[in-house]
Amino acid sequence: MKHSTQLLLSAFASLYLASCSPEKSPPVTPSRTPVPPVKTTANTAYRTPATSGAAMRNPDVNMPSNFDKAGGISFSRVAAPGPYIAITFDDGPHASNTPRLLDILRARNVKATFYVIGRSVDMYPGIVRRTVAEGHEIGNHSYTHTKLSGLSNDRVISEMRKTEDAIFNASGVRPRTMRPPYGALTQSQRQMVHQTFGYPTILWDVDPLDWKRPGSSVVTSRILSGTKNGSIILVHDLHGSSVDAMPETLDGLLRKGFRFVTVSQLLAMAGTAQASAGSPAAGGLHGTGD
Ligand SMILES: [Zn+2]
Incomplete structure (x- = not known):
């Protein structure tokens, strides 16, 4: 019974994932690395393992994440007092791409924010548990990934x-x-x-349109050229090709001197947080592929 329910859920998820983006997507690339076992518990303090190999390492930052006084209910970028940025990953968790991404992030001590789909969280709770245990932040990206603007309260x-x-x-x-x-x-x-849940709405100011699968090097160069202090970067860990672009992207941003923090930490930075009332600016690299 449980097994057949899971099969049904998987089939449903495949259908759903295929329609996530406005454009038709080729099948998701299979993972190249085995999915590591989830061994964490909520009460175990996570310690980032030492980096091996040539990967650069995001410095440890002891930033507060209490953004209650930040003001504003909608942000696409924050007026940060330094080279702080938040990279965000939408539409996961994905069975193989998200664990692969977590490995890439861990090797660089990069903390990210994951806007997860509730239905996928129910399918892969262990991946979300691991994500939190490794110091990342989880954000709410709706349960069914539907367009909320047409729905009742x-x-x-x-x-x-x-x-x-x-x-x-x-x-x-x-x-x-x-x-x-x-x-x-x-x-x-x-x-x-905001009144009901206390959530500010988080948009983005850097969108590489990775869901259109322009190729890893294009994703990397769009992010490297578009990122400024206080940027919120939009990527999708649902897509294997987006995860493929992350080692070069993260290393490039670190080389440029950027420091990765979570969205809450970025919002908490001083009283300099800047509210942005509108949708992402029209034109440029801003799109609708979140
Ligand atoms: Zn999305």
Whole structure:
């Protein structure tokens, strides 16, 4: 019974994943590395292992993550007091791509923020547990990855609540920020979500359009050229080709002197946090592929 339910869920997920992006996507590249076993528990303090090989290492940063006084309910970038950036990964967890990404991040001591889909969290709770145990932040990206801007408040609340519960059940922590699928959430919905859950709406200012699969080197160069102090970078760990681009991308950003923090840490930086009321700016590299 359980097995057949899982099969059904997997089939459903495949259907769903194929329609996640506006464009038709080729099948997801299989993982090249075996999925490591999940051995963490919520109460075990995680220590980042030493880097082996040539990977650069993000410095340990002891940043507060309490952003309550940041002001504003919507952010696409933060006025950071230094070269601090947040890289975000949407639409996971994915059975093989997310663990592979976690290995890449761990080797560099890079902490990221994952905007997860509640339905996928229920399928792969162990991956979310590992993500939290390795020091990353989890954000709410809805339960079914539907366009929220056309839904009633009750349905938006249901999408948020089911995802928050799934994340809590998997990892023991609750998300503190949300990102609407496709960046689509009206201003009044943003206020309603903020009042109901305390979530600010997190958009982005760097979008390499990785979901269109332009190739790893293009993803890397778009991110390297677009990232500024306080940037919030949008990538999708759902896609193997996006994960393929991460070693070069992360090393390139570290070489440029950027320091990776989570979204909450970025928002908490001083009172200099800058609210952005609108959707991501039209044109340029901003798109709808989140
Ligand atoms: Zn998404």
